[in-house]
Amino acid sequence: MDCLFCRIANKKTDTKLIYEDKNVSCFFDINPKAPVHILIVPKKHISSINEINSRNVNILGEMFLVAKKLAKKFNISEGYRLVFNIGKKAGQEVDHLHLHLLGGFKK
Ligand code: AMP
Ligand code: ZN
Numbered sequence: 001m002d003c004l005f006c007r008i009a010n011k012k013t014d015t016k017l018i019y020e021d022k023n024v025s026c027f028f029d030i031n032p033k034a035p036v037h038i039l040i041v042p043k044k045h046i047s048s049i050n051e052i053n054s055r056n057v058n059i060l061g062e063m064f065l066v067a068k069k070l071a072k073k074f075n076i077s078e079g080y081r082l083v084f085n086i087g088k089k090a091g092q093e094v095d096h097l098h099l100h101l102l103g104g105f106k107k
Helices: 004-009 058-073
Strands: 022-030 036-042 079-083 099-103
Touching: 004 022, 004 036, 004 058, 036 058, 058 079, 058 099
Parallel strands: none
Antiparallel strands: 022 036, 036 099, 079 099
């Protein structure tokens, strides 16, 4: 299976990672919908929230903690959105779980 976000998250492409730890990688969205738009991605392939179960649910907590850390790092802690798109009908284009961190909005 050839998956774009598996390749990016595991450093098989030129995409620069802005954060990584054991289980999670983060990089800027190529088509940003906010002044700060970061994707938070598990290194292991999971297609979407629909594939979350009792064995892999901990990854979601890790992703939210990384989101909070990056919001602080990029000075957007006072206002940001965290979004999962689940399924094509909701606009999911890449079939590898990712959390959108969006911030830096002008009030
Ligand atoms: P979604 O629509 O929720 O599946 O989000 C996929 C996101 O991935 C979109 O916001 C795209 O702009 C972004 N994207 C697609 N290809 C890349 C890439 N090579 N590097 C960074 N972001 C990407
Ligand atoms: Zn993948």
